[in-house]
Amino acid sequence: MTQKFSQADVSIIGLGKLGASMVAGMASKGLKVIGVDVSAQAVMAVNNGLAPVEETDLAATIRSNSQLIRATPDYSDAVMNSSISFVIVPTPSDERGAFSLEYVAKSFESIGNVLKNKDDYHVIVLTSTVLPGSTRYGLLPILEKTSGKKCGPDFGLCYNPEFIALGSVIKNFLNPDFYLLGQFDEHSGDKLAAIHQIVSSNNAPIKRMSLENAEIAKIAVNSYVTLKISFANMLTDICERIPNADVDVVSDAIGTDSRIGRKYLSGGLGFGGPCFPRDNVALAFLGQSLGADTPILEANDSYNRSYSLNTLKRLKGRLPESGRAAVLGLSYKPFSHIVEESAGIYLCQALQNSGYHVSCYDPLALVEAKKTLNKNFTFCPDTESCIKDADIVFVTTSDPVFTALTPSVFVNSSARKVYIVDFWRCLSHNFAKTENIVYIPAGRSYVSKKKESLLSNLWERR
Ligand SMILES: NC(=O)c1ccc[n+]([C@@H]2O[C@H](COP(=O)([O-])OP(=O)(O)OC[C@H]3O[C@@H](n4cnc5c(N)ncnc54)[C@H](O)[C@@H]3O)[C@@H](O)[C@H]2O)c1
CATH class of the missing domain: 1.10.1040.10 (N-(1-d-carboxylethyl)-l-norvaline Dehydrogenase; domain 2)
Incomplete structure (x- = not known):
């Protein structure tokens, strides 16, 4: 590893989906950044000018600012050689539905152990999402215990979550609607606000408040x-x-x-x-x-x-009750490989439970979907193979691969009907006009005699 610099402006602890993009974003504004991660792979990637995770513009931004970025597994190196540390490690849901402080607590312990030997004032900024009370009552005591120092006079503490969407993390980080700054005291908040002023591309307002107000607001x-x-x-x-x-x-x-x-x-x-x-x-x-x-x-x-399952119930009577169903889109949104709690995945499961044979495709999320769905699903390498022989096709995201589809791709030689359920109404108008295609755009009036009479019965004078 080449030592690029010793004294940095900031250290970023946790080089995952959010942390790595913050490293890149801060360096793109001229700040010297030291990244820290327990994963040797993530550290090596950053030191080699590579992205440790997949994210839009991440690799290019790290590469073009590599003289301002270095990474290390060593907390002492990072905390001693910076004046403010951002902590962005996981806070997974626990069995109660709360956010576990397990990883953050370990990270704060490591920081506290370094602070013990650091003479200069240092600010710790928690960026990981936590529930109200966590920073003051769960984490601050760890810092004070391990460092033997007092929050306020000896070191600063802030809660500063980010509002970003995966796929546009760097852009969102540099152009937020506002910065949410929870501060232990004014001095800590001043130090963090100075970083925001450098980093913001859009001069975003900084909302400063107590740690608890910021935790609630996030x-x-x-x-x-x-x-x-x-x-x-x-x-x-x-x-x-x-x-x-x-x-x-x-x-x-x-x-x-x-x-x-x-x-x-x-x-x-x-x-x-x-x-x-x-x-x-x-x-x-x-x-x-x-x-x-x-x-x-x-x-x-x-x-x-229950929305995916209830949607199927809502469509009852409009679709064949058995046969082959194709699901286009498995990620929770377009341009993502993430399938966690995805409506497309829930729809696949609901269709299989209702007796359909289900084939599925996603341009980015197939590998992840295979880990989540059982082996009785047919995972297809492209849209065409997925919809081939399908009786019903469900379009669950507005991915450009799907919105570019034309009716001719769906109508097969046997000239039987294909039902297409378009949840985001993102397919072209031609679908509604094509013979042998029954186009079902979600949210547009579909009134059977029975439903119409339900409505008219409400208002007809007897
Ligand atoms: N990803 C998002 O869209 C998003 C959005 C807003 C907030 N957040 C919050 O940010 C936090 C991090 O999320 P993420 O998606 O970046 O997680 P992630 O799992 O992608 O990355 C976390 C990183 O932290 C590292 N790590 C774990 N323990 C560590 C330790 N003790 N010291 C140093 N590094 C350690 C891991 O190796 C990993 O690289 C979570 O609290 C999350 O809720 C995430």
């Missing part, structure tokens, strides 16, 4: 966004039952109201991925543990978890 943002998603999904269901209704028209109108906003309001499928579902569960856990009433969070979680 988890509340994610949880609120999931409420919007579920609300839009509920509108999708309602619109299908009313003549002349279209969820996109309704969402567009209500999203124009500044109290609501258009983002995350396109009804389709449920929310998934590594953050949204677990953050919602964790906030419910916290509220309940403290005696607060959290029925909204619980209802949202159960509504979302």
